[in-house]
Amino acid sequence: MAGEDTEWDQILRDKGILPAKEKEPEITEDELIAMVEKAVAAKYGDKPIEDRTLDELDELEDEEDERVLESYRRQRLAEMQALSSLEKYGTVTELSKPDxxxxxxxxxxxxxxxxxxxxxxxxACKLINGILDRIASNHRYVKFMRIRGDQCIENYPDRNCPTLLVYGEGDLKRNLVGIASLGGMGTTIDYVEKLLKDCGALKSLTTHGEDEDAEEQRRGFRISRATKQDDSDDDWD
Structure with missing residues (x-):
């Protein structure tokens, strides 16, 4: 859901890159009514809310929609700025064992x-090298490296190559051994990206799920407004 912290968000907060998340206070129905009434009074005087026209109520709801969407935009901007501050890699670097x-x-x-x-x-290693080159250029906040298997681990079997080792928080998070674990010779950039996202290494700036959450949120306001209008029309019958 939009607004919920992922494991990567929490890492960024722990490192001081993202500010501590302030919990959004829940607004009760009575508080919401009071907010609307206050806004009405500020804009139109002391005229009771039940005496307002539909146009007046729509204008107030437009303002409330914008407030919620602006809050969402600020959150996404903070995440984008946090990731941008880490975007200093972008290539797959050759590693020496002493390093x-x-x-x-x-x-x-x-x-x-x-x-x-x-x-x-x-x-298979050439295939994965090409895929990692593309992924590294798209996710510049992740450090991608490579080393020959037998240079990294003495007598490392060729049959285990390619192998991906994913490190985070100072620990080995995941090891993917052999091309079969990476989707076989028909694997794709999207498939390998998904594997790396599943173990926490990659984070999208805006995921499809978040887009759906935002749209659902906007759609909820539209439905709410339409329901109020229908109820008001019934009152006039």
Missing amino acids: YNREVTEASQSVYVVLHLYQNHIP
Whole structure:
């Protein structure tokens, strides 16, 4: 749901990148009525709300719609700014084994690190290298690296390549061993992105689900307004 924290949101808040989330107070029906009445009084004087025209009530509801949508826009802007401040990578970098602790384990305390163990002569590794190049350019806040499997782990079997190691919060979050775990030779960028999102490494600025939540929220206001208009029309009959 829009407005709910994900695990990645909480990480950003813990690091001080996102501000502490203020809990939105719940508004009771009586409080909402009082707010509307106050707005009516400020705009039209002390005329009782039940004596207002539909045009007057519609104008007030338009203002309330805008207030809710503006709150949603501010939240999305904060998330976008937080991610933009981390967008300093964008490529898949070759890793040397002596730098493993610094570049992977220690670095993963502040950013997610995706490490590809590969071999040049294996077609599946070439496929995953190409896919990771594209993903890295689209998610510049994630650190993508690669290293030959036997350079990283002595006698690492070729049959295990490609292998993806996903690090976050200083720990190994997920290991995906072999091309079968990555969707096979027919795998796609979207499929690998989904795997990385499922383990928390990737975060979309605006997901399809959030778009649906926002639209549902807007649609709820329209339905509410239409219901009020119908009720008012019945009163005039």
